[in-house]
Amino acid sequence: MAHDPHNPRETALEQYLESRGVDRRSFLKFCTAVTATLALPASFARKVAAAVAADDRPSVIWLHLQECTGDTESFLRASRPTAAEVILDYLSVDYHETIMAAAGHQVEEVRRHTMEQYKGKYIAVVEGGIPTKDGGVYGCIGGHSMVDVVTEVCGNAAATICVGTCSAYGGIQAAAPNPTGAVGVGELLPSIPLVNLPGCPLNAPNLTATIVHFLTFGTLPRTDSLKRPLFAYGKRIHDNCERRAHFDAGQFVERWGDPGHRQGWCLYKMGCKGPATSHNCPQVRWNDGLGWPVGQGHGCVGCSEPGFWDTMGPLYERLPNVPGFGVETTATKVGLGIMAATAAGVAVHGVAKSIQLRAVEKKEGN
Amino acid sequence: MRRIVVKVWEFPVRLVHWTNFLAILVLCATGAYIHWPFLSTPTTAFPYVMGWMRLAHFVAGWALLAGLLVRLYWGLVGNRYARIGTFFPYLTRQGRKSFLGVLRYYALLSPRLPPHLGHNALALTVYSGIFAVMAFQVVSGFALLGQADPSGTTYLLTGWIFSFVSNGWVRFAHYAATFVMGAFLIAHVYAMWVSDLAERDGTSGSLFSGYKYGELEEFEDFGPRPR
Missing domain, CATH: 3.40.50.700 (NADH:ubiquinone oxidoreductase-like, 20kDa subunit)
Structure with a gap:
């Protein structure tokens, strides 16, 4: 006009x-x-x-x-x-x-x-x-x-x-x-x-x-x-992500540059914080709608969440490290340690209790 | 001494015990996969593996919630061994005495447990903690699920948790608590086994039948009517 x-x-x-x-x-x-x-x-x-x-x-x-x-x-x-x-x-x-x-x-x-x-x-x-x-x-x-x-x-x-x-x-x-x-x-x-x-x-x-x-x-x-x-x-990045189908299909990037990474699979195992971040990045993107981090092959770091520098780390892990155990200590290590200690504890206790009961029963005469 | 049999665990108690057991097994297995998807899918063979794992996880989560609600209700209307009050034995003098007796039993200072019909005092205390862990898992789990729809009812009921801790720590706690359940399962099964060994009161069988056995004198302390 x-x-x-x-x-x-x-x-x-x-x-x-x-x-x-x-x-x-x-x-x-x-x-x-x-x-x-x-x-x-x-x-x-x-x-x-x-x-x-x-x-x-x-x-x-x-x-x-x-x-x-x-x-x-x-x-x-x-x-x-x-x-x-x-x-x-x-x-x-x-x-x-x-x-x-x-x-x-x-x-x-x-x-x-x-x-x-x-x-x-x-x-x-x-x-x-x-x-x-x-x-x-x-x-x-x-x-x-x-x-x-x-x-x-x-x-x-x-x-x-x-x-x-x-x-x-x-x-x-x-x-x-x-x-x-x-x-x-x-x-x-x-x-x-x-x-x-x-x-x-x-x-x-x-x-x-x-x-x-x-x-x-x-x-x-x-x-x-x-x-x-x-x-x-109002919505999580994870729920609107263009790679979501790969998540549902169980197709994950295991290592940077592996075949899955080259094919644009889900970055969940690389510590992507998309499941923890509410933002409409997948839709609006940056630079005239050209690209956004996950589209480019890097996991979300949760940059729009409060205190993300302190709460979203480690950026390339699924979960935060266990507080009080030093870095690189994962919940899996601590959790399996607790279960192993419990198993070892009951095994030792079981032997000791059996010996005690046997001794008592011998004395009682049954 | 007369050997007697008493109906201790009513049907709803046994039912909930086993539905919780199954739900927790499914939740642990699928939760482990959701935490670390170890099955690398070929592109065509089984194209929705994470989707199915999550569905199973959510269905089992609903089952656990239902189990907890039924048990809570039965804690109000069930028999004396099912009542909520019984899970806090340390509130009464007799309960505290019994509690110390159980500690002596596990420390090998005494061969037998103090006389009891339902759970022993230590078990009750641990169970109240485990119920709290299960309740936390249900709330945190539904909160994490509800995040997909922040305007939905699930988020309305559970989303308040995120005003205390960030999403990452809720996820962390939800995952870490799984290992508490795992350690509990080991100790729980062991305690049943050793109780069978020491008491010969039919503890393991009572999980299915509801009946426990013992000497009459043992039960008179607690005063239930023998059948």
Whole structure:
């Protein structure tokens, strides 16, 4: 559809999309895909399209804290400009340290201005954990600790979206012994409206879908007890895995590079944490839906689960090691040891008891 | 001294004992496979081996749950040897005395068990622990199963366990507890055998018939009516 500058019904976003080479068809396809990601009926696609195209979109402030910028990379690294990217780009112009052109006090002023002008109306997107130890000295932006920045920005936002495992649960820097006292936003500010999109990095379509849900319905999507949206984290990876048929068939990779591995068999015995991880990776994937870890031949490491650095190890074993027995001690070894000790114990006891009973019976005369 | 026979184990008690036994055997065997799938399937011959193993595991899990519920009910309405209260002998003075007597018996300090008709005091204590292990296995097992559908009833009833420990540790405990059951099975069968040897009261036969035998004086301590 050709762009008509005199069409009064065309919104600023639609004009912007067209200027970036995203036509109406692509836009509607995007809206339909997001509707499907949100597990809404197809009839909602029209409503989603209207809400996204409306001119009253909220501003977005995107904070970078203790993190590697992997989540930003996750959706900036698309091979071509998609509707999703352009929309996010369009929404997040106010403040985003990685992609904004301005710098220094100037841009901190922009953030302050946005917060004042759209108080209680903007969306805060947080990437990275928050160091809380020693008064929050381990992370500062523009002379303010990250604790203060997050409290101020998220405390005044209409909604906070935590992208990636760091902002959701503290991430790698929160791994034991957590030297900087890193926490997720939800732990620092338990009562604010917040949704977690953990993952290392997050799946970009889930962020898009969460924002679209907010635009369409004015609320954050329904979440589980860990504040993760059910549409994206309601099912286990294992139950939606493209390799699941190999699991059911008993076809397993036994060693890296063996024939089963080359044929794409199940990675269960290689310590895949798909059975312990709730995420929609098998469906949405990364890099324009091109690939994801299990599809690439490596087991899931459970990166979107709380404290995965501490709870998902060893990454290449089925179960955690037995605490208190040192590394490499498996439950099987300890368990078989207990059973063997029991068997040996009763055998020795049996002999001793028989001798005792024989002696007693001889004395009793039967 | 008069040799007497007493109906100790009622039918539901015996039934549940053997359904639990079968369920636990199936659960251990299929659980071992689920933990470490040792059968490497050819692509065509038996194409759903893990699926069948899991199905058998789940069916046996339901059977164990049913067994536990029936036993719990019978613990409220059954005879004196089946009642729930009897599983906590250390709560009474007589029970504690009997408990020490059993310890002396196993430490070879005395040749015979203290007089008893049902289980001895140590056995009862161990069984209450084993019932707890079985209950944990049922809850953790259904929790792990229920994760496939977090909006389902199974998860609603059992998913609370994940607010205390992460999935990996639930799986670990579910697996480790299997070895507790294995060690129990060894000790349990041995204790029955040695009890037969020392008491000659028909313990092993009572597992099927429900009747135990003994001297009248032995039973008068506990005061049941001889048949």
